[in-house]
Amino acid sequence: MELEEAILNRRSIRKYKQEDISTSQVEELLRLASWAPSANNFQMWFFYAIHSRETREKIAQAIEEKLEEVLSWPELQALKERLSWMSRYARFIREAPWLIVFCMDDYKSAFEEILIKKGFDKEKLEKWRPHAEIQSVSAAIQNFLLAAHARGFGAVWMVGPLFAVEELEKILEIPQGRRILALVPLGYPDEKPEPKPRKNPEDTWKFIL
Numbered sequence: 001m002e003l004e005e006a007i008l009n010r011r012s013i014r015k016y017k018q019e020d021i022s023t024s025q026v027e028e029l030l031r032l033a034s035w036a037p038s039a040n041n042f043q044m045w046f047f048y049a050i051h052s053r054e055t056r057e058k059i060a061q062a063i064e065e066k067l068e069e070v071l072s073w074p075e076l077q078a079l080k081e082r083l084s085w086m087s088r089y090a091r092f093i094r095e096a097p098w099l100i101v102f103c104m105d106d107y108k109s110a111f112e113e114i115l116i117k118k119g120f121d122k123e124k125l126e127k128w129r130p131h132a133e134i135q136s137v138s139a140a141i142q143n144f145l146l147a148a149h150a151r152g153f154g155a156v157w158m159v160g161p162l163f164a165v166e167e168l169e170k171i172l173e174i175p176q177g178r179r180i181l182a183l184v185p186l187g188y189p190d191e192k193p194e195p196k197p198r199k200n201p202e203d204t205w206k207f208i209l
């Protein structure tokens with residue numbers, strides 16, 4: 001598949017067939033993900049590729065239980081209806097044969113160490129070093145999604161279920177210094193969503209010629 005075609009035709013897929021995807025095919029996708037650019041070539045990503053039905057079930061249950069807890073917060077009552085669709089996250093995780101958990105390992109460049117020593121506060125540091133680690137892992141996630149689409153698989157990039165991040169860290173035994181950034185269920189698509197509208201590109205750029 002041409003790159004441009006993959007970029008234009010990839011969709012977030014939220015319904016999956018029962019058909020499985022082999023471990024070697026997932027390995028190949030993760031290898032392609034890791035060819036993403038990264039700040040200082042630090043490659044601060046780490047991927048958990050979960051096929052185990054038992055582990056996926058634990059994650060799905062943790063998300064359901066945490067969602068119930070969050071939705072009972074009095075502060076959230078006004079948003080309750082809008083947020084209750086989040087219960088579908090558990091379905092994606094049970095239905096898709098794979099769940100990829102994209103993580104980011106602690107990263108500090110030598111330059112950042114110097115800025116800290118110079119007394120830069122958090123706000124100024126973020127301006128000078130705008131989350132290079134998140135940008136790097138995000139590039140890997142996009143590589144993964146495009147490669148998955150090019151092979152006929154479907155996936156969706158999700159941060160919504162991270163209200164259960166502490167439970168997920170326990171289930172996956174995530175070590176100190178590693179942070180979960182996104183969950184991506186992967187399977188064969190069982191839907192063909194219409195493209196979501198995009199802003200008028202001319203409104204999102206400014207050429208300085």
Ligand SMILES: Cc1cc2nc3c(=O)[nH]c(=O)nc-3n(C[C@H](O)[C@H](O)[C@H](O)COP(=O)(O)O)c2cc1C
Pocket residue numbers: 010011012013156157158159160161193196
């Ligand atoms: C950082 C990020 C977080 C997202 N989180 C969620 C999510 O929690 N749940 C979900 O269903 N989709 C999520 N999405 C998918 C977006 O809804 C989707 O990309 C967008 O609506 C455009 O649709 P498309 O991917 O089909 O082009 C996320 C996408 C990104 C990039």
